[in-house]
Structure formats: structure tokens, C-alpha cells
Amino acid sequence: MFWNRKKKLPITEEDRIWINEDLNWLRTEFGEEHIQEIRTITPTKEFYERTFDGTEKDAEFILKRTMELMRIENCEIKLDFFTDGIIESENGGILTTPADINGKWESASGTYEVKENETIISIETQQLKDPISLIATISHELSHQILLGENRIEENDEFLTDLTAITYGFGIFIGNSRFKFSQFSTNGGFGWQSSNQGYLPEQIIAYSMAWLSKERNEKTDYSKFMKQSVKKYFEQSFEYLEKEKIE
Template identity: 80%
Template sequence: MFWNKKKKLPITEEDKIWVDEDLNWLKTEFGHDHFMEIRTITPTKDFYERTFDGTEKDAEFILERTMELMNIQNVDINLEFFSDSPIEMADGTILTTPADLDGSWESASGTYEQTENGTIISIEIRQLKNPISLIATISHELAHQILLGEKRIEENDEYLTDLTAIVYGFGIFIGNSQFNFSSFSTNGGFGWQSSSQGYLPQQIIAYSMAWLSKNRNEKTDYSQYLNKSMKKYFDQSFEWLIENER
């Protein structure tokens, strides 16, 4: 009967397999005790005690605080800013960005680079207007530091990078962010760019969060923080995990 219909996952079995494998790899890599003690980060003053005003000081505060939350220690990370917006000159002409000219990407949100002068995270200046997106971007770039900077992997893996930020509790920010993110390569670094298709869709982000919530026996009330589609996918995933994985 319809009321006995089994719950369905919002992701494919193929995606479930690799997500489970990557999450379990991160659990082993970080150590069971540390992995299990990580808390979900919520968009509240419990985690980011600041009134944001859209300045570069906001990004500096978020970088420092997010490094604490992601257990990144004993490393100096330089924060820089750039703009991909067209520039209006004094004579009224508009200077467009390389992105506008070749159409290869829409807008970079942030980049991570390891250079001879140290580690640099660069933030597109418009990110300062949206703390949720800014936190999502910075947590992603710091996940590169955890994986590449700490030499846990040798080659960049964007799927694993996204999952690392989610493992460290930033799924709400990444899932709710107004952008879908994909990546691009720079000389010596990697970054996010906004586009219509991201490396991790909301369904996989939500499933990963549900997997973590169940395995960590979390008590976070996600309904307070997730947008409508994220909440739907999270609830579907969590209910399926409860029903099928003992």
C-alpha cells in the first residue's frame, strides 16, 4: 500500500557509494575522535560573533574564525581581494574582465594558491556583501589547505574539497549559498566560480550532511537554517538512513 512505500534517496546509488567512501576516508584521515567531535556550524552568533558591515575586516574576521573552527594551526594565510566587475573609466568607457571577453567562466568567488611567498586566499570583493556566501567560499578555500596544504592529497580533488568543508560543519552555508559553485585552475592554485552547475549539487550536500548528522548523533535543528530545497533533500536522506542503515 502507498503508506508502506519505502523512503527514497535524492541521490543515485553510484553517488552514494563514492560519497560514503570519501566521508569514511576523511574519518580515517582526521582520526575517529576528532571527526566525531566536529560540530555543525550554524549562521548564528554562537559561531560568528560579529555584526557584518560588508568591509574587508569582515573577511579577515571570518578567515581567522573559520581557521579556528577547521582546526588549522601554525600556518600563515594571506588574504587578498580582487574584483571581476566591469570598471567604468573617467571617459565613460567600460573595461570588461577576461571572463566577459572569452566567456570561459562567469565570476570567480575565491581562489587558493600556494606560492613561493606563502599561502594566499583571494576573495572577490562582491562576496563581502553576503556573509553566507563569504563563509561558504572561505571554508572551501581552507579545505584546500587541509587537503593540499597539509599534503593529505597530491592532486586537487574538488569533490573531496567540498566534502571536507561539509565534514567541518559548513554544509548549511554551502547548501544555502545563492551560488552554485564549480572550480577553475590558476597557475599554482584553484578557485571557485559561480555558475549554473556546481561540483556538488544540493542533493549530495544534503545527503552528506544527513550522513554526518546520523553518524555523529547530532541534535542540530536543521529546519531553522536550511532553505526549502535543502531541507527537503536533507529530510529525505536522513529518513532513508534511519530506515536502511542500522
Template identity: 35%
Template sequence: MFDWLWRNTLLSISEEERSWIDYRFDWLIKEFGLDDLREITVVLPTIEFFPNTYDGSDADVQNILRIVCNTMTVDRTRVRLRFFDDNTYVDGINSGASGLYAKTRRKEEIWLSTRILEDPMKVVATLSHELAHAKLIGEKRIHPNNDQDHEKLTDLATVYFGMGIFTSNCVLRESYWNAGQMSGWQMERGGYLSMNEFGYALALFSLARNEPNAGWHCFLRRDVRASLKQGIRFKSQKANQIGQLP
């Protein structure tokens, strides 16, 4: 009712995308709790959260996994970390992905591509996504065969669990290289939500925590942060219009 009053004129996402994020973010709050959402620590790419040096070793990745497990309240003993390269097939799935989640009778397995190990931000983002699978599928809150949006929902869950800075910042990763007299630039896309969708989701997260101007916003890449600000303005305008109804 009255949707015509606040048609999506402020956002960089479609009405369909906005409606889905609203619905599924509300579902996450109902599933995991609003009080828990407000208590969750937003993880930052700082030495406070990641005090150890990183060189891509197995021990380094295991340490990051422990940190992300603690943040997302996943018992570390539930999951086994494994690695694959670009010539590997895991359960018939081509290894072009950055990570994979699999549930066996004994353990939940998280597979990481060796291709991303040199990028700690990508490692954190991928582990966050795969651990969100553990929260959703591993805890039987959804079934991938019945919930066709489960991959997008998994990305959205990383926002709920305080890992959204990493997953949103890694949607696009630019890299530069030099070799002798030659240089190049490469851009890689990851994730299932777009930067604009992540920005709107992070706006919902901020507002649900009563943090419309949270300090952690500055750690978002500029395009994501712009979408977050759009989302907060949109929601504020919508609330004001509701208040003005007779």
C-alpha cells in the first residue's frame, strides 16, 4: 500500500532487487535475532582484528578461519579447511570458484582456491561466504534445492554477521602487474550480490543497529559506500513520508 509514494528514485538498484533484499534481510533478523544483530562486531581490515602478518601460508589461512568462525559464531571444530587449484574438480564442480562448501557425514568442508591465497581480503571474503553456508545450510535453516536464491542469501548473510566490508569490497578486485617493459591491469568480479545491492544491504544493517553514520563506513570502497548512503536516505525518506500520512 502507498508504494507509489516512495518509488525507487534514490537507489542504484531495481525495485525487484530492493524488495528481495528487504524481504530476505527481514528473514535473517527473524531467523537469527535482532538483538544478536545489534551485538555483532563489525570486522574491519585492521591490525586490531588481524594482528598477525600474512604471507598466504596454510597457518595464516587457518588463523583467518579461526577469526571469522569466532565472529560468525561457527564452532571451528565443525569445519575442515581444504585447498584446490584450477585443475581440480570437487564433487564434480569446476574449481573456477574462489571457494566451495560441502557437507559430509562427519564434517562440513570449506575449500579455498589456491589462486586467491595471495589476497588476504579475498580470503576473508571467501571464508565469510562459505561459513555463511554453514550457518544457513549446515544448521538446516534453508535447503539449496528448495531455496533457489540461496547463493545471494548467503552473500546477504555475511552482512548480517558483520563481514560485509570484506564481501562487498571484493565484488570487484583490480590488480596491476609489471614485467620488464610491460605492465597490465586486470579486474575480477566475485560474489553473487552487486556492489549496489551490498550497499543497500549494509544500509539496512546500519539502520537496524541504529548506526546511520557508523565509523566503519569509511572502510567500504567508495562505490559501495555511495550505495549505502543512498539506502539510508531512501529509508529515511520513506519513514518521513509514512509519518506524514493522514
């Protein structure tokens, strides 16, 4: 009967297995008590009490606040900035751009680096225009500090790094920033850019959030802040996990 059909996941069984393994590893690494204390962060004044104006001070505020939310203490992190976008001349012409022949480009949103006992997070300046993406980027880079900086892993793992940020409650920001499309035009040219921020696809981000919400018995009213595609995958995953629990 149709009412007995098993709920389908938006991810493969192979992906489900490794995600569960990684999330359980993080739970063991951080401790059950700490994991249960974490709640999903929403793009509201409750978590980020600030009127953003697109300046570097926004990034400084977000870095400090996100470190508090992720409980990163006794660590000094330097914030730096770089530009990897369009550079225009005074008359509006394009001087340089990383765009390819089709007019699109992908650039790094941020980087994490440790050198000479100094920890540096660098932010691409275009991020300053979008607080959601900026928070997603900084939470990801701070997850490098939690994993690599605190010697929890020996080699960089970007998938695990994204999962760490999601575990600390930043799934909405990472999911909503997953794919960006925008156009630009100047007196001297035009084009478009697309970027894939982060490393995990929307389906895996959504499933991971549903898994964590179930494990924490967390209300899912935060789903109203998700963009539509992520919300759809989240609801599918949550229904699957609910059904699995009942059976």
C-alpha cells in the first residue's frame, strides 16, 4: 500500500553511511554533553546582534562572535583580507578579473593558515557584501582550527570541516550559501559569475542537519530560514529518520 512506502532519502546509501560515521566520530570527539548543548544558529539578532554595513568591521565582529558560539577559547586568530573579484578602472572598465572565457569564475571565499605560530583566517572581500556567506565562511575556517589547530586530525579533510561547522549549528548559513549566481556590468564590460561555496552538496548538508536535530531532540522550526531547495531535502531526510526510528 502507498501508505506503507518507505520514506526515501535525498542522498545515496553510501553517503548516508559515511556521514553517520563522521557525525558519530565528531560526537565522540567533542563529548555527548557538549554535542547536546549545541543548537542550530539562525540568521537572527538572537545570535548576531549587529546592523551589517559591508565593512571589515563586520568580519571582525562575526569572527569574535562565532568563536564564542563555537567555544574556541585561549586562541588568537588574525583576520586578513584578499580580493579575487572584478577590479575596475576609474572610467568603469575592467582591469582584471578571474573570469574564464565564458565570463564565469570561482574564487576562494576564505582560507585558514598557520605560520610561525600565527593563525590567520583570510576573507575574500566580496564576502563582506553578504553576511550569510561571511558567517558560513568564517564558521568553516574556524572548524579548521577545531580540527587541525587542536590536533584532532593530522591531514586536512574539507568534508569533515564542513560537517564540523554544521555540527556546531551553522548548517543554515552553509546550506544557504552553497550556490551563488550573480551578474555584473560596467561601462567597459559585462558577464556573470557562479560560485560553489563550501564542499558538501545541499542534500548532504540537509541530511546532516536532520540527523543532528533528531539526535538532539531539537525543534525544527528553524527550517523556515532555509532556502527552498535545502528545506525540501531537510524535510525528506527528517521524515526518513522519523520513520526509521519508529520501525
